[in-house]
Amino acid sequence: xxxxxxxxxxxxxxxxxxxxxxxxxxxxxxxxxxxxxxxxxxxxxxxxxxxxxxxxxxxxxxxxxxxxxxxxxxxxxxxxxxxxxxxxxxxxxxxxxxxxxxxxxxxxxxxxxxxxxxxxxxxxxxxxxxxxxxxxxxxxxxxxxxxxxxxxxxxxxxxxxxxxxxxxxxxxxxxxxxxxxxxxxxxxxxxxxxxxxxxxxxxxxxxxxxxxxxxxxxxxxxxxxxxxxxxxxxxxxxxxxxxxxxxxxxxxxxxxxxxxxxxxxxxxxxxxxxxxxxxxxxxxxx
Numbered sequence: 001x002x003x004x005x006x007x008x009x010x011x012x013x014x015x016x017x018x019x020x021x022x023x024x025x026x027x028x029x030x031x032x033x034x035x036x037x038x039x040x041x042x043x044x045x046x047x048x049x050x051x052x053x054x055x056x057x058x059x060x061x062x063x064x065x066x067x068x069x070x071x072x073x074x075x076x077x078x079x080x081x082x083x084x085x086x087x088x089x090x091x092x093x094x095x096x097x098x099x100x101x102x103x104x105x106x107x108x109x110x111x112x113x114x115x116x117x118x119x120x121x122x123x124x125x126x127x128x129x130x131x132x133x134x135x136x137x138x139x140x141x142x143x144x145x146x147x148x149x150x151x152x153x154x155x156x157x158x159x160x161x162x163x164x165x166x167x168x169x170x171x172x173x174x175x176x177x178x179x180x181x182x183x184x185x186x187x188x189x190x191x192x193x194x195x196x197x198x199x200x201x202x203x204x205x206x207x208x209x210x211x212x213x214x215x216x217x218x219x220x221x222x223x224x225x226x227x228x229x230x231x232x233x234x235x236x237x238x239x240x241x242x243x244x245x246x247x248x249x250x251x252x253x254x255x256x257x258x259x260x261x262x263x264x265x266x267x268x269x270x271x272x273x274x275x276x277x278x279x280x281x282x283x284x285x286x
Contacts, residue, residue, distance in 0.1 A: 049064075049093050060087070070104065074106050121283075133272065162184060187213065194215065212237040255272065
């Protein structure tokens, strides 16, 4: 097979969507990888490289951008064209484009051969999430724990929502510790935030003890403060979200969870299925 190498252009966007879809169908991963916005950000910003077969079809592509001494690359190789050295060529190109910069490979559809490729280039996995999907034909019903009241975010105090978030996650390593305004502003800017389906859990004294945020059909964040963990609150919040989405006619719900997070077991028990992995692989700090 004859391969021709060259840059990508905006006119390649439809072919990039097809390439991303083929990779997701084979490997799973983050479904929005096929969105124009993410493809532009990952594969059309900065320097680009594409491989085309003798028919001109796009079979592999990568983008690389260097900013403030750090480089990020993302690449895709069509499943039917793996094992031919295309991924290695893309990584050699990305490493050269990065030069002395700290290099990170960002992938939203990660599979074992890619992991081995990154390792050969000295990149180590520093972050990884499972992408999980729940078909909504059958939805679990989990009863609420005693002494808890759920209030839709649309009707709740945003201060209570933020307090539930901080109380649920501040004891975790790497907690970003945003201000209330910063966190709420980021949520409010997302057009997919479902204030009607997102919930705050209050105890008998009206104190926030847990929450769930729903973005479109994604269970984006769910948490319970330490005193309420192990009492079924998180499972109930997720169950309520799934029931609400199913009632609207959604056919599936999604979430991501860190590979080291024991909550993945809970989601599996609730009927979520693993649909691939997304990850970041980085070179050692210089």
